[in-house]
Amino acid sequence: MTSPDAPTPATPRVGIVMGSDSDWPVMRAAAEALEEFGVAHEADVVSAHRMPQEMIDYGREAAGRGLSVIIAGAGGAAHLPGMLAAVTPLPVIGVPVPLKYLDGMDSLLSIVQMPAGVPVATVAVGGARNAGLLAVRVLAATDPALQERMSAFQETLREAAHAKGEVVRR
Numbered sequence: 001m002t003s004p005d006a007p008t009p010a011t012p013r014v015g016i017v018m019g020s021d022s023d024w025p026v027m028r029a030a031a032e033a034l035e036e037f038g039v040a041h042e043a044d045v046v047s048a049h050r051m052p053q054e055m056i057d058y059g060r061e062a063a064g065r066g067l068s069v070i071i072a073g074a075g076g077a078a079h080l081p082g083m084l085a086a087v088t089p090l091p092v093i094g095v096p097v098p099l100k101y102l103d104g105m106d107s108l109l110s111i112v113q114m115p116a117g118v119p120v121a122t123v124a125v126g127g128a129r130n131a132g133l134l135a136v137r138v139l140a141a142t143d144p145a146l147q148e149r150m151s152a153f154q155e156t157l158r159e160a161a162h163a164k165g166e167v168v169r170r
């Protein structure tokens with residue numbers, strides 16, 4: 001039973017979905033990036049091939065439930081990001097999940113080659129962390145506090161790159 005003093009969980013702003021629980025070891029990096037920035041999110045398995053009706057329902061209801069961005073990861077014949085983009089007006093970020101064969105090229109090409117009119121912002125094969133960071137940037141466009149946190153994060157990248165240069169010059 002939930003304690004009456006327990007804080008109400010924040011409404012998720014980002015939905016992370018994947019075709020299978022086997023995608024989670026890759027996709028969790030998106031959740032971790034969102035957690036670093038304090039962005040409320042949810043994570044679900046919504047397979048385009050095995051549960052098409054649930055996938056369509058998820059996409060159709062996402063905006064109405066308060067989501068602003070969907071991150072969708074899948075491997076192989078990876079239709080999930082494109083199909084979601086077809087049924088939601090929200091921005092969809094696709095993560096090609098590498099499987100045992102083809103080094104994720106199959107996933108990448110399935111996700112990136114969308115026909116004009118139905119965009120999916122595709123990150124690198126296995127690039128779930130960048131998907132999370134891109135979702136933060138999308139939200140930050142209308143959230144000045146989040147934008148400040150993103151700028152501070154970028155500063156840490158700059159400093160780390162300088163530190164590496166110092167090691168090389170030594």
Ligand code: RP5
Binds near residue numbers: 018021023049073074
């Ligand atoms: C895809 O099939 C999923 O996104 C996953 O990457 C792949 C394999 O799924 P499992 O057989 O591991 O459930 O639809």
